[in-house]
Amino acid sequence: MTDFGSALGAALSLVIRLDPDLAEIVLLSLKVSVGAVFLATLIGMPLGAAVALFRFPGRTAIVVMLNALMGLPPVVVGLIVYLILSRAGPLGVLGLLFTPAAMIIAQVVLVMPIIAALTRQVIEDLWTEYEEQLRSLGAGPGRALTALLWDGRFTLMTAVLAGFGRASAEVGAVMIVGGNIDHVTRVMTTAIALEVSKGDLALALGLGIILIVLSTGINGAAFVLKEAAQRRHAG
């Protein structure tokens, strides 16, 4: 218990002093996760919306692939991305393995299916309600899609945050493709795993605290925003 107490004290002082090592790790984590969620949203949202609205060749294949990806354990995703990016792999020439870019790619693969699936649900529900009205007003598929995305914006934000949650909490995939290299690819989750195994509880706890504060902060803000918006627009 005293161990834990002193570790907690040291952790808090690291956080309050804004320890440079700790700050570097936190910043890189945010860069990787935010970058990955941004790209995953760019791909996943139109994909989910298209699957919800349109019947096109290859649609079933996309649905099956998205579902399969969603069920994959992160380490397996990490392994696949590792194989693709490794020197002998198809994208080996890019030399991306063990860089933050590789970690972003792995997280995009993890997060995109979640965002696509949630988007599909939101857009399908809205379409049921809006279809006749939008068709009556003469909205073509493109205009209908933009209207649905806009009207679903608050619910879709939750989808993005769910993606961010998965990205920032994830260890296995980024560990494999990033390698947890100090000052290069070390992020919060991999650092925590390493420091705990080394017995340095202070840094691990400090990072843990920041991770918790970040995720509750973001989710809390999102919740408040969504509630306010829903009250404003009555659902």
Added chain:
Amino acid sequence: MTAPSTLPVSTSILPLEFYRVSFEAGGKRLIKDLSCIFAAGPSTIILGPNGAGKSLLLRLCHGLLKPSAGQIIWHGAKGRDPSAHQAMVFQRPVMLRRSVAANVDYALALRGVPRRRRRDMVAESLTETGLARLAHHPARVLSFGEQQRLALARAWALMPQVLFLDEPTANLDPAATHTVERVITAIHAAGTQVIMTTHDLGQARRLADEILFLHRGRLLEKGPADAFFAGPRNDLARAFLRGELLWRRPRDDDSDQETRNG
């Protein structure tokens, strides 16, 4: 409410012809072998008990549903897309999650009305429907009746040649009903063909030039409103006007209607 059409006849997409139209869903025939012509001019009201197929008929007219058999023809379309000249106010209004004014603006934008002209048109249609002071409220927090008026404002701003209205005053208080009837009369007077349904017989008397009586998916009577209210030829229509519960009649009633009244 007879109004001369201000549109030259040649530009109208009317007349609309239903030729032996049937509509099936869920293994049931819901519209049965319906033939009729909606000509430009008289404002038309479709009457009939709940479940008669009034809303389905309007959806078929508007092109939201495709008939399972028969043909629906816009004789005046002449190569134009008839749907671009129609608007519909649904039985349950659907509002986008934006302001009252933005809902009307969106509809105009979809029809390609330039932005600088939209603002005045939005303001005018909201003023006419008594919604001007709510212009910047989110549309979905409006009361049901206000939403119905907004749906009417939105349809009206489009200045369609044909306007379909599905029970536009079903949830309105007397004053709002009066407003909506005034707006419908104005729309009709401006040359828009009005085809609507209602359960308010007083309203039908006030607004209709022509009545269609529908029962269990069949068109049982169609004719001038005066004659219909003076005494329908069809005995089911007579019973309907007297306020009898038509759905209590035995099922075999409707199988031979047309022979009995045709």
